[in-house]
Amino acid sequence: MFRILVRGLLLMLLTGAVNAAPVFVFTAIPDQDETQLKLRFQKIADYLQEELQTEVRFVPVKSYAATITAFRNNQVQLAWFGGLSGVKARELVPGSVALAQGIEDPEFKSFFIANSSTGLTPADSLPESVRDMTFTFGSKGSTSGRLMPEYYLREQFGESPNDVFSRVGFSGNHSRTIALVESGAYQLGALNYKVWEAAVADGNVDTSKVQVIWETPTYPDYQWTLRGDMDAVYGEGFSDRVKQALLKMTDPELLRSFPRSGFIPASNKDFEPVRKVAKAVGLLD
Amino acid sequence: MRSTKMVEMPTYRWPRGARTGLWFLLIALLCVPFADLEVSSLDPWTDLGRLLQGFISPQMMDLEIVIEALLATLAFAFGGVSLAVVCGFLLALAFHHPLMRGICALMRSVHELFWALIFLQFFGLHPLTGLLAIAVPYSGIFARMFAEILDQVPKQPGYSLPARSGYLSALFYTRLPLAWPHLVSYTSYRLECGIRSSAILGFVGLPTLGYYLESSFSQGYYPEVAALLILFYVLVATKKLWLRRWTLPVFIVGAPFFMGEGMPIIWGNVWRFFSQDIVPAPLRASDPTWQSFADWSSNILLEQALPGIWNTLILSQIALAVTGIFALCLFPLISRHCFSAAGRMPGHLLLVIARSTPEYLLAYILLQLLGPSMLPAVIALAIHNGALIGYLTGRNSNEIQLRHDAPVRRFDRYCYELLPRTYPAFLSFMLYRWEVIMRETAILGILGIQTIGFFVDSAIQEIRFDVALLLILIAAIMNIMVDIIARRIQQKVSS
Numbered sequence: 001m002f003r004i005l006v007r008g009l010l011l012m013l014l015t016g017a018v019n020a021a022p023v024f025v026f027t028a029i030p031d032q033d034e035t036q037l038k039l040r041f042q043k044i045a046d047y048l049q050e051e052l053q054t055e056v057r058f059v060p061v062k063s064y065a066a067t068i069t070a071f072r073n074n075q076v077q078l079a080w081f082g083g084l085s086g087v088k089a090r091e092l093v094p095g096s097v098a099l100a101q102g103i104e105d106p107e108f109k110s111f112f113i114a115n116s117s118t119g120l121t122p123a124d125s126l127p128e129s130v131r132d133m134t135f136t137f138g139s140k141g142s143t144s145g146r147l148m149p150e151y152y153l154r155e156q157f158g159e160s161p162n163d164v165f166s167r168v169g170f171s172g173n174h175s176r177t178i179a180l181v182e183s184g185a186y187q188l189g190a191l192n193y194k195v196w197e198a199a200v201a202d203g204n205v206d207t208s209k210v211q212v213i214w215e216t217p218t219y220p221d222y223q224w225t226l227r228g229d230m231d232a233v234y235g236e237g238f239s240d241r242v243k244q245a246l247l248k249m250t251d252p253e254l255l256r257s258f259p260r261s262g263f264i265p266a267s268n269k270d271f272e273p274v275r276k277v278a279k280a281v282g283l284l285d
Numbered sequence: 286m287r288s289t290k291m292v293e294m295p296t297y298r299w300p301r302g303a304r305t306g307l308w309f310l311l312i313a314l315l316c317v318p319f320a321d322l323e324v325s326s327l328d329p330w331t332d333l334g335r336l337l338q339g340f341i342s343p344q345m346m347d348l349e350i351v352i353e354a355l356l357a358t359l360a361f362a363f364g365g366v367s368l369a370v371v372c373g374f375l376l377a378l379a380f381h382h383p384l385m386r387g388i389c390a391l392m393r394s395v396h397e398l399f400w401a402l403i404f405l406q407f408f409g410l411h412p413l414t415g416l417l418a419i420a421v422p423y424s425g426i427f428a429r430m431f432a433e434i435l436d437q438v439p440k441q442p443g444y445s446l447p448a449r450s451g452y453l454s455a456l457f458y459t460r461l462p463l464a465w466p467h468l469v470s471y472t473s474y475r476l477e478c479g480i481r482s483s484a485i486l487g488f489v490g491l492p493t494l495g496y497y498l499e500s501s502f503s504q505g506y507y508p509e510v511a512a513l514l515i516l517f518y519v520l521v522a523t524k525k526l527w528l529r530r531w532t533l534p535v536f537i538v539g540a541p542f543f544m545g546e547g548m549p550i551i552w553g554n555v556w557r558f559f560s561q562d563i564v565p566a567p568l569r570a571s572d573p574t575w576q577s578f579a580d581w582s583s584n585i586l587l588e589q590a591l592p593g594i595w596n597t598l599i600l601s602q603i604a605l606a607v608t609g610i611f612a613l614c615l616f617p618l619i620s621r622h623c624f625s626a627a628g629r630m631p632g633h634l635l636l637v638i639a640r641s642t643p644e645y646l647l648a649y650i651l652l653q654l655l656g657p658s659m660l661p662a663v664i665a666l667a668i669h670n671g672a673l674i675g676y677l678t679g680r681n682s683n684e685i686q687l688r689h690d691a692p693v694r695r696f697d698r699y700c701y702e703l704l705p706r707t708y709p710a711f712l713s714f715m716l717y718r719w720e721v722i723m724r725e726t727a728i729l730g731i732l733g734i735q736t737i738g739f740f741v742d743s744a745i746q747e748i749r750f751d752v753a754l755l756l757i758l759i760a761a762i763m764n765i766m767v768d769i770i771a772r773r774i775q776q777k778v779s780s
Binding site for chain 1: 500747
């Protein structure tokens with residue numbers, strides 16, 4: 001009896017392993033409010049499933065690092081990364097490629113925002129008076145909410161943010177950064193300019209309480225990155241089909257949720273500047 | 286010269302326990318100037334008001350999602366705790382061995398959230414991550430408690446066994462039956478802790494209540510937060526109703542089916558984690574030198590470990606003292622010598638709510654309201670632990686028989702009768718809790734307070750698992766040391 005049970009179990013395990021239909025799984029960095037992300041990417045999953053004729057699943061994760069780890073562990077095969085997370089992921093997974101980026105992504109930028117109680121106004125550079133104020137980044141692993149703002153802060157003040165400001169925090173994501181600076185929990189913050197513009201357009205921010213005081217020079221940011229061994233798993237030409245599906249995404253409803261006006265091809269070397277900056281700041285070995 | 290001898294006054298000596306308490310208070314006061322206790326949010330009351338308003342008009346999220354999260358919370362709790370009971374019991378049998386003791390100490394000195402963060406790196410969001418994150422530290426805790434309980438069983442019944450009875454016979458026929466009620470009551474208490482731990486695991490991505498609490502909270506959907514919290518309190522408060530002897534097997538057998546599907550495990554990742562990821566970076570390089578290794582470790586020590594340790598110590602000492610004050614203020618609320626049965630009801634309700642809210646969750650809420658500093662963490666730790674110790678002390682005070690000449694006025698009775706007589710029990714609860722508070726303080730760093738957990742989280746966000754593991758190990762050693770010191774003090778006070 002026991003033997004039959006064991007054999008049955010073994011058989012189940014084996015057949016399970018052989019027959020497992022390779023569901024194509026993708027994820028995205030949690031850079032904004034979660035409910036919005038879920039809505040956004042469920043639609044993308046449906047679209048990709050239709051285009052690729054294979055089962056596609058979106059898995060939400062709680063942190064930037066979890067996105068990279070899932071990609072590295074081959075638990076997801078495609079990811080919508082930021083500049084920094086993409087560079088890290090491709091370094092950890094040899095052969096993986098940046099497929100596509102938003103039309104806006106080659107010239108992305110960060111906004112520095114300030115609570116109105118600071119009395120700061122928009123300027124061409126950060127004024128010396130921000131010294132000893134409180135400041136929040138977004139996520140620790142964000143490009144537009146951490147890496148680039150930190151890089152420009154170091155460039156301008158010649159010191160680490162911890163030395164410039166009296167308190168430095170990490171809000172978690174761009175939407176939280178707006179909320180915390182608006183409430184005054186932090187006097188200053190830095191974030192993704194797209195998220196700010198969308199929040200203003202949707203009326204989700206009280207611009208009498210918080211406003212943009214400086215914008216950074218531009219840099220490359222978000223991109224779709226795919227693992228390198230996909231053709232072997234999903235059939236010849238699969239990587240190309242994924243790329244084409246992303247590039248021909250024209251439905252304004254799908255695009256608006258990113259928000260991007262469309263997607264253009266990308267390559268790994270487009271993000272070389274991000275890698276250099278990350279190395280300079282010490283976020284990459 | 287007068288030759289009268291001065292009458293020698295008896296020198297007053299503080300009772301030992303009282304002095305220990307005052308020392309802790311003094312240390313905490315010395316820590317205050319170094320702690321960042323600022324309220325940095327401009328308008329904490331608006332947000333607090335909005336949260337309370339949420340409780341008046343709670344709003345349920347999608348019912349299907351909530352039920353799934355609730356079941357997953359229970360599933361991880363039951364699965365993890367059951368596994369830990371079995372492993373813990375086996376470990377307890379070998380607990381007299383110093384090596385085993387050391388391993389168990391290490392297992393329980395690493396917080397379940399840290400365990401979850403470690404398992405997440407190679408199992409990913411698989412149910413096994415949540416299961417082991419609870420089972421591993423709880424096994425260590427059970428091993429120690431079970432070993433202590435089994436040791437305290439009277440030895441006499443063992444002598445009446447036939448001369449050649451083996452170890453197992455002695456265990457099953459004499460020690461186990463005698464220890465059984467204590468083992469069961471401790472396990473039941475731990476199950477409650479397991480539900481809290483399981484809920485909190487959602488904060489790192491497992492599909493339990495914490496997952497949705499964090500999402501709703503970070504977006505400011507307070508009515509949803511309130512609904513989830515109320516649900517959680519009801520779940521914990523009604524434990525006696527749904528957890529019966531006959532429902533227990535149902536829960537344990539059912540647990541694996543409600544942990545969510547997660548992502549498949551790829552065993553190559555496990556191997557890679559242990560053979561590469563956690564090897565210190567300079568040793569992984571093509572030409573490892575002692576110099577590069579020394580640079581690497583001294584850099585981590587100076588830049589991350591030391592500030593982390595310092596802040597963890599400062600914060601946990603202050604939190605410990607405030608916890609003590611809270612507990613001493615709260616315990617009369619449920620003492621039969623202070624209030625009638627009806628009068629104790631609100632106190633009981635308050636303490637149940639306060640102690641069943643996990644510190645991590647409280648700290649998260651208060652951080653949003655008060656802004657980032659150590660203050661929210663201190664309050665959160667003090668509320669949760671103060672309520673727990675207040676409850677235990679209150680229960681202890683109910684066993685006291687008052688003297689005939691005990692003061693009638695409630696305040697006098699508290700000061701001159703209840704406080705001195707429950708104080709030894711209170712102090713031993715506090716000493717036991719010291720290590721727990723230190724462990725929680727470390728973990729609160731994930732929320733942004735710069736304790737050692739902050740640096741662990743940063744290392745993980747930077748995909749530097751070698752650094753993360755080293756820092757977790759340092760945190761574990763701190764906890765083990767505090768545990769040893771607390772035991773020494775306990776022995777001294779009670780001797």
